Structure formats: C-alpha cells, structure tokens
Amino acid sequence: MTPPAAAPEFLKGAGWDDAEILPLAGDASFRRYFRVLAPGRRAVLMDAPPPHEDPRPFLTVAEHLIALGFSAPRTLAADLRHGLVLLEDFGDARxxxxxxxxxxxxxxxxxxxxxxxxxxxxxxxxxxxxxxxxxxxxxxxxxxxxxxxxxxxxxxxxxxxxxxxxxxxxxxxxxxxxxxxxxxxxxxxxxxxxxxxxxxxxxxxxxxxxxxxxxxxxxxxxxxxxxxxxxxxxxxxxxxxxxxxxxxxxxxxxxxxxxxxxxxxxxxxxxxxxxxxxxxxxxxxxxxxxxxxxxxxxxxxxxxxxxxxxxxxxxxxxxxxxx
Missing domain, CATH: 3.90.1200.10 (Aminoglycoside phosphotransferase (APH), C-terminal lobe)
Structure with a gap:
C-alpha cells in the first residue's frame, strides 16, 4: 500500500500539498484507496491505475446518484491519465x-x-x-x-x-x-x-x-x-x-x-x-x-x-x- 508515485504532485495541484497519505484499503481489483489528511480536513484518494482500471465509469455513476439526491462521494479532483481521483471522505463507519x-x-x-x-x-x-x-x-x-x-x-x-x-x-x-x-x-x-x-x-x-x-x-x-x-x-x-x-x-x-x-x-x-x-x-x-x-x-x-x-x-x- 505504497502511494502511487504521481500522488504527491497530484495532491499539490489539487491544493492538498500539506497532506499526509495513509493506507486505507485495497479490494478484489487493482484499485487501492488511501486516506489523505490535512489540517482540518480529510479526503480519500482512489488509485485506479491504467490500463487495468478506468475511474471514469465511477465518476459518471457518482454524478448520476448525486443528482438524484443519494450520498455518493463527491469528486474533489481527478487526474484520469494516472487514474487518480480525490473523493469526499465518508468516514470509517462501514x-x-x-x-x-x-x-x-x-x-x-x-x-x-x-x-x-x-x-x-x-x-x-x-x-x-x-x-x-x-x-x-x-x-x-x-x-x-x-x-x-x-x-x-x-x-x-x-x-x-x-x-x-x-x-x-x-x-x-x-x-x-x-x-x-x-x-x-x-x-x-x-x-x-x-x-x-x-x-x-x-x-x-x-x-x-x-x-x-x-x-x-x-x-x-x-x-x-x-x-x-x-x-x-x-x-x-x-x-x-x-x-x-x-x-x-x-x-x-x-x-x-x-x-x-x-x-x-x-x-x-x-x-x-x-x-x-x-x-x-x-x-x-x-x-x-x-x-x-x-x-x-x-x-x-x-x-x-x-x-x-x-x-x-x-x-x-x-x-x-x-x-
């Protein structure tokens, strides 16, 4: 669960250059998730590395769900070339x-x-x-x-x-x-x-x-x-x-x-x-x-x-x- 090499530069460009990146979870696919912590705020970093993963379907469905009034993570920043997405953090209460x-x-x-x-x-x-x-x-x-x-x-x-x-x-x-x-x-x-x-x-x-x-x-x-x-x-x-x-x-x-x-x-x-x-x-x-x-x-x-x-x-x- 080492953060992807492109993550620091991505976070800097998104205004999170002061953030700490901590392992959060992996799943049955190639996707990995990290918690991004900065003073007074936090977010989730999705690592969906191409060519194995493509985050665009996730973003499309999230937008659809949010438009209907459901609680899907809002996108804070995205770098589709590297498969990196910064998302709203729903916390730890699974x-x-x-x-x-x-x-x-x-x-x-x-x-x-x-x-x-x-x-x-x-x-x-x-x-x-x-x-x-x-x-x-x-x-x-x-x-x-x-x-x-x-x-x-x-x-x-x-x-x-x-x-x-x-x-x-x-x-x-x-x-x-x-x-x-x-x-x-x-x-x-x-x-x-x-x-x-x-x-x-x-x-x-x-x-x-x-x-x-x-x-x-x-x-x-x-x-x-x-x-x-x-x-x-x-x-x-x-x-x-x-x-x-x-x-x-x-x-x-x-x-x-x-x-x-x-x-x-x-x-x-x-x-x-x-x-x-x-x-x-x-x-x-x-x-x-x-x-x-x-x-x-x-x-x-x-x-x-x-x-x-x-x-x-x-x-x-x-x-x-x-x-």
Whole structure:
C-alpha cells in the first residue's frame, strides 16, 4: 500500500500539498484507496491505475446518484491519465462493522438500505450498458471456468449456459433500473450526522449497468462477506415488495439472480485464490455455496438445479475441498 508515485504532485495541484497519505484499503481489483489528511480536513484518494482500471465509469455513476439526491462521494479532483481521483471522505463507519459492534441496530440499518433501493428504483436507469443475457452468462460461467477445474472436474460449459438461458429468459427484458452490482454491507457507509437513507454513503458502483431491480436487493440480502439471517432476508424482501411494489415475477427474479450472482462469486473467489494469490477469499465460499444451494431449491431454478445435480456432486460443493 505504497502511494502511487504521481500522488504527491497530484495532491499539490489539487491544493492538498500539506497532506499526509495513509493506507486505507485495497479490494478484489487493482484499485487501492488511501486516506489523505490535512489540517482540518480529510479526503480519500482512489488509485485506479491504467490500463487495468478506468475511474471514469465511477465518476459518471457518482454524478448520476448525486443528482438524484443519494450520498455518493463527491469528486474533489481527478487526474484520469494516472487514474487518480480525490473523493469526499465518508468516514470509517462501514455498515458491516457498525452492525458487528451493535447487533441491535441490524434490522434498522438493513431497512434503511432496502428503502434506499426502493427510492433508487423509482427513477429510470441511468444511461448505462444493459445487463443482458451475454453478461449474465459470462458471469455465471466463471464457476465452470474456475471452480470446477480447481476440483479436477471436467464439465461441459455449453449445457451449463443452456440451463441458465432457459431459467433467465423471463427476466431478460427488464432493464428498468440502475444496478449498482456490489450493493452490500462492505460498500455502504453510515455517514455521521445524517439519518435514514440520507445517512447511507454508497461506494464501489463503477460497474453499474441498466438491469433488473432484484439484483441489488439479493446482493444486499445474500451477502458473500457476512451472514444475513434468513429471518432478516425474508423481512427485508417483504419490505421491498410493500415499498417498491415491483411487477409480477419479482420473487422468481430474486432467486434467479441470487443463484446467478452466487455462481459468479464462487468463480471469482476461486480465481482470486488460484490466479491472484489471495487465499482469504476461500473462507467466504461455504457461505456463498449455502446461499446458492438455497436459491437452487426454488422452482424457477429447475433447469440450473438439474445441471448442478448432474455435474457437481454434493461432496464437491461448498468450497471446503479447495482450502
């Protein structure tokens, strides 16, 4: 977490030449984050190094969210050539850690997060690429591309994709909302001095697409990085249905996109271990597989469940055999 070489000159040009640069976080991509401290003020420095990363989609979606009245980080300065962006700092109160420290607040915070989605989904999708069949299948196929080979399984990818095509067909035409794509407890900040939906700061939305409203809800309630009790998932799902009043077929779409997302995550986390040398992601796989198994039990997933039952034996699910 050494600051990028261009950071001091960038900060000087932005009027932060007296600032200290401290490591803040890295993530599953090439992006890194630093806290920038100066007398009486602070900010976050995003390092999105080209050619691996491009911060422009993040900036575009942030502007869209801010225009709609949501709390996305405001841009203080940017150097796109070096992939450096200076952002508003939402502090350290991340949803996950706040709930861990105060479990009694869990239901209230999840309710606020669900209400935020319901409010966002009242607006048409931003001008973004579509979450289409090609993208759904590309993501789901990360499981057969990475997880199956890691266990020595020889699986036939085309039949896997065919099962997903059949299952996903009913929801493919719904691209009505902005899908943030990584809406969960590690990407939501609780901003001091703000309450309810207004107090939730949004992060990590640079991959946003125009897609189905169920996707971010299942991302929140089937969180790969923390256990969400099934009772809270059920309550929050009902809360969304009553608040947003989505169209028919929403529950089927919820379980379908839960399965699709969890299959994708199984593949991504396996890749992070196998290719990128990040074994800590293996610890999340049992949780993700548990969500996936539950999703597969829903009638809407029948073609996909049949494929899993035929090609991935029960004892090779769960991820424990990779550790």
């Amino acid at each position: 949803m996950r850690e706040v709930i861990d420290a105060a479990p009694e607040a869990e239901l209230r915070i999840y309710a606020d997060a669900v209400d935020l989605l319901a409010r966002l989904h009242r607006h048409p999708a931003a001008d973004l690429p579509p979450y289409d069949e090609r993208e759904y299948l590309r993501e789901a196929s990360l499981l057969t591309e990475w997880y199956a080979p890691a266990l020595g399984l020889q699986v036939e990818d085309e039949s896997y994709r065919a099962a997903w095509r059949e299952a996903l067909a009913p929801l493919l035409q719904d691209r009505s909302v902005t899908v943030l794509r990584d809406y969960h407890a590690e990407n939501i900040m609780l901003i001091e001095g703000r309450d309810g939906v207004d107090g939730l700061g949004l992060l990590d939305f640079q991959d946003a697409l125009a897609g189905h409203p169920a996707y971010d809800l299942v991302s929140l309630l089937q969180d790969a990085r923390r256990d969400v009790p099934e009772a809270i998932e059920a309550d929050m799902l009902q809360r969304y249905l009553e608040t947003a009043r989505p169209g028919g077929g929403f529950l089927d779409a919820y379980w379908l996109l839960g399965a699709q997302r969890n299959a994708k995550i199984v593949g991504i986390f396996t890749r992070l271990w196998k290719r990128d040398g990040k074994p800590r992601y293996l610890s999340y796989l049992p949780r993700v597989w548990a969500y996936l198994e539950r999703d597969l039990e829903q009638p809407a997933l029948a073609p996909v469940k049949a494929w899993f039952d035929a090609h991935i034996p029960a004892h090779q699910r769960g991820g424990a055999r990779l550790a």
